[in-house]
Each structure stands twice: as C-alpha cells, then as structure tokens.
Amino acid sequence: MKELLEGDLLTLTVQDTVLLALEHNSSLTVERFKPSIAQTYEMEEQGAFDPVLSGELSYSGGGSASGSGLTTAGVTVPFPTGTEVGSEVNISAGEDVSLGVSIDLSQELLKGGRRDANLARVRQAELSRFSSEYELRGFTEALVASTETAYWDFFSSGLQVDIYREGLRLADQQLLEIRERVSVGSIPGIELVAAQAELALRREALLDAESRFEEFRLRLLHLLNLPIDSLWEIHIKP
The missing domain is CATH 2.20.25 (N-terminal domain of TfIIb)
Structure with a gap:
C-alpha cells in the first residue's frame, strides 16, 4: 500500500482497490474464521468414533x-x-x-x-462447515462486486465533475460575449437574462456533481478500511 500512497493522494487501479478491500475489510476477516470454527465442531463429532x-x-x-x-x-x-x-x-x-x-x-x-442415526451429528457438523464455506465465498464475491461498483462510480463521477466544470466555463464565457453584444445593441437585453439563468443552472449542476463525487469517495474509502489515521482526508486518483 505504501507505494500507492504519496502524502494524502492514493493512486488506485480497480485491481488495487479490490485487493486492498479484501486485505483490510474487517467483516471479511471475521467471515474467514467461520469455516475453521465449523471444522473444529466437525472434528469433535467425529471424535465419538x-x-x-x-x-x-x-x-x-x-x-x-x-x-x-x-x-x-x-x-x-x-x-x-x-x-x-x-x-x-x-x-x-x-x-x-x-x-x-x-x-x-x-x-x-x-x-x-443404525449407521445413519449414529452419523447424524457428524453429517450435521459437516453440512455446517460446507455452509460456512459457501457463505464465505458469497460474502467475498459480494465484497468484490460492491468494491468494483464503488470504484467505477467514483471514476465516472470524477469525469462528470470535469464535464460540468467545462460546461460552467463555457456558460461563463458565453455570458461575457452576450453582455458585450447587448452593450453595443446587436442583441436585445433579454438574451442577457437567459445567459445568466443558464450560468446559474450550470453552477448548480456542478455543485451536485461535486457532492456525488465526494459521496462516492467516502464510500470507496469505507470499503477499503485502510489503517490510516487521517483516512477520510485521503484523496483518490484513479
């Protein structure tokens, strides 16, 4: 992880993100113990013979x-x-x-x-172990899927922020051009009102995009659960 973190900037690919989530997710750590615990119960029941x-x-x-x-x-x-x-x-x-x-x-x-009756508790313990193994597999697959989704949500929200920033820049530039044209009388003043309204809409859209970007950043950091004191201050670079 040290080679991925420079200051407060964490550079991640989707593969890095999944591996870090699998390594540091506390719930997965607990799930990994369950098959071993179930196996001890199975061995205990087999000990009757x-x-x-x-x-x-x-x-x-x-x-x-x-x-x-x-x-x-x-x-x-x-x-x-x-x-x-x-x-x-x-x-x-x-x-x-x-x-x-x-x-x-x-x-x-x-x-x-009857053999089946004598082995009932052993079979029950064996099924419990199989169940815990499948639960671990299912939990791991769900964690990988949610981590990949969180990564691509964060990535796409970053692109949307860039798009809305460019849109705001163009709207601001257009407002300046319309103001100059209104001042020389080439277009009516009502066009200035429309340009100002468009600029306000673009600014609001950018704020919404930045809010979604921050939400996806925090969600991704939550899934990574990195052992860093200032975890929530970390910025992510895809």
Missing part, C-alpha cells in the same frame, strides 16, 4: 519378594454401524508370570444400531 485407550497398573506385597503386580491395557473402537470392538491384555507378575488376552465384540440392535 475414535479409539479409546485404557490402562491400569497395580502392585501388592510392599517391598517383599513375594509381591505381585498386575498390568492391564485395553483399547475400545466404536464404529458408526453401532459395532464396538474391544481388546484387553492382562499381565500378572508374581511367583509366576501370566498373560491374558481378551477380545469383545458388541453390536447395537435397536438404539444406536
């Missing part, structure tokens, strides 16, 4: 040589189908060492026995 590890270690007998210890480790894996598989390993150490392994398999038949 993550493996669950468990373990236990016990020892009895104090410091005597006849003491015994028991180590238990297990893992349980739930599936969206309602199936749950568990495995457990037991190691007992005393005078003898023994090893035991068990595998459990269970299947829900009624409640929790």
